[in-house]
Amino acid sequence: MHALLKDLHLAGRLIVKSPLFTTVVVLTMAIAIGLNTTVFAAVEALLLRPLPGTTAPDRIAQLYRTAPGMPWGSNSIPHYQDVRERTTDVFSGVAAWTFSSFSLSAGDQPQRLMGQVVSANYFSTLGVQPALGRFFLPDEDVGRGAHPVVVLGDGGWRRLFGADPGIIGRTITLNGRAMEVVGIAPPEFRGVIPFIDPVAYVPLMQIGEIEPQRAGSFENRGNNFMDIVARLKDGVSIEQASARVAAVNAELTTTYPDNYAKSGTAVIFNSDAGVHPSLRGAQVGLAAVILGVVAILLLLACVNVSNLFLARARDRAREMAVRLAIGASRGQLLRQLMVESLVFALLSGGVGMLVAVVGIRIGNAITLPIDVGFRPNLQINGTVLAFTVVVTVVAGILFGLAPALQATSPSLIPALKGEAPAGESRSRVKRGLIVAQMALSIILLTGAGLFVSNLRTATTLDVGFKIDGAVTASVDPALQGYPRARTDAFYNTLFERLRQTPGVTAVGMASDLPLGLGSSDSRVEIPGYTPAEGEGMNVHWARISPDYLDAMGIALAAGRKFTIRDDSAAAPVIIVNRRFVERFWPGQDAVGRTFKTHGRLFTIVGVVPTGKYKSLGEEATPFMYFPRAQSWGSEMQIVLRSAMDPASAVAALRSEIRALDAQMPVVNLQPLATHLGTALLPARIAGAALGLFGVIGLLLAAIGMYGVMAHTVGQQTREIGIRMALGSTGNAVIRRVMGQGLRQVLLGCAIGVVCAGGAYAAIRSVLYGSGSMTLASFFVAPLVLISVATLALFIPARRASRIDAQIALRSD
Numbered sequence: 001m002h003a004l005l006k007d008l009h010l011a012g013r014l015i016v017k018s019p020l021f022t023t024v025v026v027l028t029m030a031i032a033i034g035l036n037t038t039v040f041a042a043v044e045a046l047l048l049r050p051l052p053g054t055t056a057p058d059r060i061a062q063l064y065r066t067a068p069g070m071p072w073g074s075n076s077i078p079h080y081q082d083v084r085e086r087t088t089d090v091f092s093g094v095a096a097w098t099f100s101s102f103s104l105s106a107g108d109q110p111q112r113l114m115g116q117v118v119s120a121n122y123f124s125t126l127g128v129q130p131a132l133g134r135f136f137l138p139d140e141d142v143g144r145g146a147h148p149v150v151v152l153g154d155g156g157w158r159r160l161f162g163a164d165p166g167i168i169g170r171t172i173t174l175n176g177r178a179m180e181v182v183g184i185a186p187p188e189f190r191g192v193i194p195f196i197d198p199v200a201y202v203p204l205m206q207i208g209e210i211e212p213q214r215a216g217s218f219e220n221r222g223n224n225f226m227d228i229v230a231r232l233k234d235g236v237s238i239e240q241a242s243a244r245v246a247a248v249n250a251e252l253t254t255t256y257p258d259n260y261a262k263s264g265t266a267v268i269f270n271s272d273a274g275v276h277p278s279l280r281g282a283q284v285g286l287a288a289v290i291l292g293v294v295a296i297l298l299l300l301a302c303v304n305v306s307n308l309f310l311a312r313a314r315d316r317a318r319e320m321a322v323r324l325a326i327g328a329s330r331g332q333l334l335r336q337l338m339v340e341s342l343v344f345a346l347l348s349g350g351v352g353m354l355v356a357v358v359g360i361r362i363g364n365a366i367t368l369p370i371d372v373g374f375r376p377n378l379q380i381n382g383t384v385l386a387f388t389v390v391v392t393v394v395a396g397i398l399f400g401l402a403p404a405l406q407a408t409s410p411s412l413i414p415a416l417k418g419e420a421p422a423g424e425s426r427s428r429v430k431r432g433l434i435v436a437q438m439a440l441s442i443i444l445l446t447g448a449g450l451f452v453s454n455l456r457t458a459t460t461l462d463v464g465f466k467i468d469g470a471v472t473a474s475v476d477p478a479l480q481g482y483p484r485a486r487t488d489a490f491y492n493t494l495f496e497r498l499r500q501t502p503g504v505t506a507v508g509m510a511s512d513l514p515l516g517l518g519s520s521d522s523r524v525e526i527p528g529y530t531p532a533e534g535e536g537m538n539v540h541w542a543r544i545s546p547d548y549l550d551a552m553g554i555a556l557a558a559g560r561k562f563t564i565r566d567d568s569a570a571a572p573v574i575i576v577n578r579r580f581v582e583r584f585w586p587g588q589d590a591v592g593r594t595f596k597t598h599g600r601l602f603t604i605v606g607v608v609p610t611g612k613y614k615s616l617g618e619e620a621t622p623f624m625y626f627p628r629a630q631s632w633g634s635e636m637q638i639v640l641r642s643a644m645d646p647a648s649a650v651a652a653l654r655s656e657i658r659a660l661d662a663q664m665p666v667v668n669l670q671p672l673a674t675h676l677g678t679a680l681l682p683a684r685i686a687g688a689a690l691g692l693f694g695v696i697g698l699l700l701a702a703i704g705m706y707g708v709m710a711h712t713v714g715q716q717t718r719e720i721g722i723r724m725a726l727g728s729t730g731n732a733v734i735r736r737v738m739g740q741g742l743r744q745v746l747l748g749c750a751i752g753v754v755c756a757g758g759a760y761a762a763i764r765s766v767l768y769g770s771g772s773m774t775l776a777s778f779f780v781a782p783l784v785l786i787s788v789a790t791l792a793l794f795i796p797a798r799r800a801s802r803i804d805a806q807i808a809l810r811s812d
Helices: 002-017 019-048 077-086 122-126 154-161 204-210 212-218 238-255 277-315 317-325 330-364 382-407 412-416 424-460 484-499 548-552 578-584 646-660 672-715 717-725 730-766 775-801 805-810
Strands: 060-067 070-073 091-105 111-118 149-152 171-174 177-184 200-203 227-232 264-269 470-475 504-510 520-525 538-544 573-577 594-597 600-608 623-627 636-642 666-671
Touching: 002 019, 002 330, 019 277, 019 330, 019 382, 019 672, 060 238, 077 091, 077 212, 077 227, 077 238, 091 122, 091 200, 091 204, 111 154, 111 204, 122 227, 149 154, 177 204, 200 204, 204 212, 227 238, 238 264, 277 382, 277 424, 277 672, 317 330, 330 382, 382 424, 424 672, 424 730, 424 775, 470 646, 470 672, 484 504, 484 636, 484 646, 504 548, 548 636, 573 578, 578 600, 578 623, 636 646, 646 666, 666 672, 672 730, 672 775, 730 775
Parallel strands: 111 200, 149 177, 538 623, 573 600
Antiparallel strands: 060 070, 060 227, 060 264, 091 111, 091 171, 091 227, 149 200, 171 177, 470 636, 470 666, 504 538, 504 636, 520 538, 520 594, 573 623, 594 600
């Protein structure tokens, strides 16, 4: 312990005596450690953190409906009720929940916000305790519409009601209905989706009151929109629970063969489904790529700092030689030098935490173009802190070990004479570090280039509709208590007024816009088509108004558009995309053909080109459109196409809605291009982050190369003086110095390009478009790095060419 304290004291003295050296080392490592901590904090919040605010989250499971082609589906209310009643031997609680859009009156203007409809036992199943008031009572899970109560989320309580504790017992207006506030959820609880903060929770028995279109869901086994969460009983394994749920499915299949013949239920731990399982693979892949990039950045910083420590080791060679000569063991010197490195690393880690705090604040400020209650919850908790400590210690070992080994094995005789120690081994290490530095820089720059190029590709993909010239808004008259007839009258009047607005060329609406966060799917039955084993027959769809295709700039490929004559009294008609036709009637004309979905027989009247519907990276997928008059819904996404600038179009749309109903909540009123930003957000975040990391890596490489070559020139001052005394010119000196460095740069670039090609295979799955490897992606990075390295080499080489031979010959 005494020896360790002495080493710490020596390390402290060294830090104080070398402020410039200390500053360069600490800042270099702090940036790398801080970026690693920030990225890991995001990964921890999204993929690793147990459900906050819950009790024993490791015993919480989620249940998903499975079917061919759709392994992670939602469930119907009757199915939830059956599972809850028949699995009491394996689950201590089974609850259901779904997201819902609420119109909440908390001031002069109602606001449309994201909340949840939950079964009364939702909070008790998750083991959550209220911050104020109470949660739902068991008798509030019976009697449809009998108990108009609501629990506020902590975020909604603070934002809308100023964290007033007196809100308990008061009545608020939710979707046009008076509801009593009975409790406040704790601040750390956000349900089972970590990045979505519900403003309020409403009991399931109220769903018919706040969403009239779902009033019949209690009897409809085909209406799958609820998610199920359950708590395993003590001693029950996930395998036992899965077996019991499978048995329940078998029983239900016997009773309801039409609903269960080709479906099942998957049971997985919530720790495996903090995000939806269908998205988890892509998110894990993207997280792994970004973590890998910041790890490369950390290695690059370690190489830079290791070079600095190697340079300093030469200056301390005499000190080490003397200590070895008077009896100190090599192990003692190694310990001292490693303690010094770890002290530098810990200082860097402390400053890196400050960098991480800034990064986390930036991350928590990220918002979506579509307001769905997205609230990132990045934080420095125990897990993130432990990660930072491990990274810091590992970094200290990485950048300190090679210089320590070199510093403790000098040739004693030259060192004691004050001469440079025999340097072949030292030079090999230095050259190796330069090569590693260049290779890591190439990998980092190539990855950054691929993701920046990926963002550019994403913005130029053919999405199947015209982005420019259109604005959108989301409206739901049912949230204001409008019945069906009044809702239809509202939309008809609004559209007539908008069509009379100068500059407007088309106005339409759809239940869901492409590349948004919502969509619906239904099973289709195609006459004469036999699905392959395991082939999914569910197809995504949207309900649209007759002018929607014009408003979106979607041209017909065949047939006709919907008209006002395609109403509820007319024969059911449908429009499909080209991929739908290619899959079920390849090489044939689909117009006039019929197939069954939604329990009815539909006739295809039109075909449109295939677009992008769920994500920019999706493969071509079938899609179908229903006329809204034959598939009614209240909540619609309005699309206004005009010759106006976006700001004027948004103002016109807002003005006309307010003219009809000043209290109508309107959300996501924005240009269509902004709506597309939701789909582009992952690419933008990745492109911006990787671009930033690439620039930082390039700067580190340039600074490192300059530092190494400047130190090398200093070491070779006497040799350069001799060469110049023998007739060597300044240009020859420049060529020689730059040649030494460029050989290592070129070797490092070659190795880096090969490694980048291997890394490309790992990241290809998260790139848009074809994901093809272009020559530009893999040759721009080396050209940029060689150019920067050449400049970094030229400065010390030029200084070397100006050395005075007489002064150099007299130097040590």
